[in-house]
Amino acid sequence: MLRSESKLKILQSQLGYILEAELLEEMASVAKVRETNTDEVVVNVGDHLLMIPIVIEGSVKISRENPNGDEILLYYIEGGDTCAMSLQCCTRKIDSQIKATSMEPSLLLMFPSQYMERWLNDYKSWREFILNSYHSRMLELMEAIDAIAFMNLDQRLLKYLSDQAKLLGSLEIHLTHQKIADDLHSSRVVISRLLKQLENKGEIKLFRNKILLQNF
DNA sequence: ACATTAAGTGATT
DNA sequence: AATCACTTAATGT
Numbered sequence: 633m634l635r636s637e638s639k640l641k642i643l644q645s646q647l648g649y650i651l652e653a654e655l656l657e658e659m660a661s662v663a664k665v666r667e668t669n670t671d672e673v674v675v676n677v678g679d680h681l682l683m684i685p686i687v688i689e690g691s692v693k694i695s696r697e698n699p700n701g702d703e704i705l706l707y708y709i710e711g712g713d714t715c716a717m718s719l720q721c722c723t724r725k726i727d728s729q730i731k732a733t734s735m736e737p738s739l740l741l742m743f744p745s746q747y748m749e750r751w752l753n754d755y756k757s758w759r760e761f762i763l764n765s766y767h768s769r770m771l772e773l774m775e776a777i778d779a780i781a782f783m784n785l786d787q788r789l790l791k792y793l794s795d796q797a798k799l800l801g802s803l804e805i806h807l808t809h810q811k812i813a814d815d816l817h818s819s820r821v822v823i824s825r826l827l828k829q830l831e832n833k834g835e836i837k838l839f840r841n842k843i844l845l846q847n848f
Numbered sequence: 849a850c851a852t853t854a855a856g857t858g859a860t861t
Numbered sequence: 862a863a864t865c866a867c868t869t870a871a872t873g874t
Contacts, residue, residue: 785862808854819863824855840854840871 636660639741642688646712651757658751663741668692668734675732681721683742686714690738691799695815697731704780705792705815706730707772708799716765723749736800786826788816793836794848803845 640660647656664683668674674685677697685692692709709715709732721728722745751758779788792815796805813823827843830836837844 810854820855821857821864822862825857825862828856838855 636663639663639665642739643741646686646688647761650712650761652755655751655755655758658747659741659743662747663743666740666742668738668740670734670736672734673731674734674740675718675728675730677728677731679728680725681718681728681745683744684714684718684722684748685732685740685742687711688739688741691735692738692740693733693735693815695731695733696729702817703731703814704817706776707769708735708795710799713768714762714765716762716769719745719748719762785816785818785822786829789823789826790830790835792816793843793845797845797848803848805843805845806841807843808841 637660640656643651643656643659643663651659666674666685668690674692675681687709689711691711694706694709694715695703696706697703715730715732717730718728720726748758752762779791783791789812792812793805796807797803809823809827810820812827813820816823827836827838831838835846837846
């Protein structure tokens with residue numbers, strides 16, 4: 633477990649320009665470190681959250697899931713970001729409406745909800761940070777709705793691949809067709825066929841468990 | 849060599 | 862665009 637001085641360093645590197653020093657120190661003293669592996673589920677639908685995570689390194693995928701296990705990808709959270717929605721879950725004591733899955737080995741800092749609520753009153757920078765987070769998530773949510781409502785599946789697939797590449801900083805995407813289908817709430821067969829079309833157009837190259845983007 | 853899993857294909861709705 | 866039923870290819874034991 634990291635000592636609080638090193639937690640402070642981590643916090644300063646990610647949030648030093650946004651939050652005041654006093655707050656950062658307080659945060660460091662109450663933060664719990666959580667390291668996650670690829671595909672590890674951080675939050676499940678229906679979970680009661682007692683701690684709110686801020687992603688420090690890596691990235692986390694936020695998706696909606698119904699009781700049948702059907703899923704749809706909403707957006708990603710990257711370094712220095714939090715999902716302000718989880719704040720509501722904590723303070724209003726409601727179950728999580730979303731599922732959070734780690735996309736790569738990631739480092740999260742977890743903060744007990746009672747502090748987060750108090751910081752809202754005590755620190756202007758914290759209020760701005762949280763409001764900002766709400767705003768970003770809202771924009772991303774609208775983008776997701778646009779994609780689902782107005783884009784064809786082949787366009788969505790391309791967007792998905794380029795988002796993935798940007799996020800993980802690599803043109804090599806290590807995913808099976810099945811996992812992509814799950815994220816886009818489609819079926820494997822359809823995704824396989826669309827990917828094959830993209831390969832024929834020269835946009836990508838297909839391998840087992842791997843997709844190589846050509847021109848991004 | 850055999851079993852398992854990922855990906856490809858044609859036909860049907 | 863989804864589903865079924867089947868084939869082929871790649872990988873693990």
